[in-house]
Amino acid sequence: QVQLVESGGGLVQPGGSLRLSCAASGSIFSINGMGWYRQAPGKQRELVAVTTSGESTNYADSVKGRFAISRDNAKNTVYLQMNSLKPEDTAVYYCNAEITSRNNYGRREITYNSWGQGTQVTVSS
Numbered sequence: 188q189v190q191l192v193e194s195g196g197g198l199v200q201p202g203g204s205l206r207l208s209c210a211a212s213g214s215i216f217s218i219n220g221m222g223w224y225r226q227a228p229g230k231q232r233e234l235v236a237v238t239t240s241g242e243s244t245n246y247a248d249s250v251k252g253r254f255a256i257s258r259d260n261a262k263n264t265v266y267l268q269m270n271s272l273k274p275e276d277t278a279v280y281y282c283n284a285e286i287t288s289r290n291n292y293g294r295r296e297i298t299y300n301s302w303g304q305g306t307q308v309t310v311s312s
Contacts, residue, residue: 189213189301191282196306203310204270209282209303211263216289216296221258221265225278225308232281236267250276272310279305 195207211218222237236256238244244256253272258265265282282303288296 189215189286189288191284191301191303193280193282193303193306196280196308198309198311199272200312201273201310203272204268205272205308207267207269207280207282207306207308209265209284211284211286211301214289214296215263216287216294218260218263219285219287219298221282221284223256223265223267224281224283225276226281226305227275227278230278235280237283238265269308272308274310276308277310278308280308281305 189211190213191209191211193207193209195205197205199205219240220237223235224232225235226232234247235250236246236254238256238258253270255268284301286301287298290296
């Protein structure tokens with residue numbers, strides 16, 4: 188089993204910053220893409236930022252220039268640095284990773300998408 192555990196959410200004033208972290212643990216053979224999505228009340232889940240194993244990145248237009256995604260492959264961790272936060276950034280932020288699992292013999296098993304439990308980010312004065 189593989190788990191994604193997020194941390195770093197909270198309450199911040201407009202213009203402030205937060206840094207989210209998401210660590211993958213368990214029987215991991217490899218991790219391809221990792222990314223962040225968010226879901227505001229009454230809205231669909233949307234992509235915020237993604238990074239591939241080759242470390243190319245892609246951002247939603249609404250966060251370009253304010254958010255930065257990075258990853259530490261040695262730690263199976265992805266980060267989201269969020270600056271100049273706005274009230275419309277308020278949402279539950281979810282980590283996502285495309286993971287290839289490892290069997291008891293250290294060989295690859297299956298590839299699937301895994302989601303974290305979500306962390307609340309609230310931007311309010």
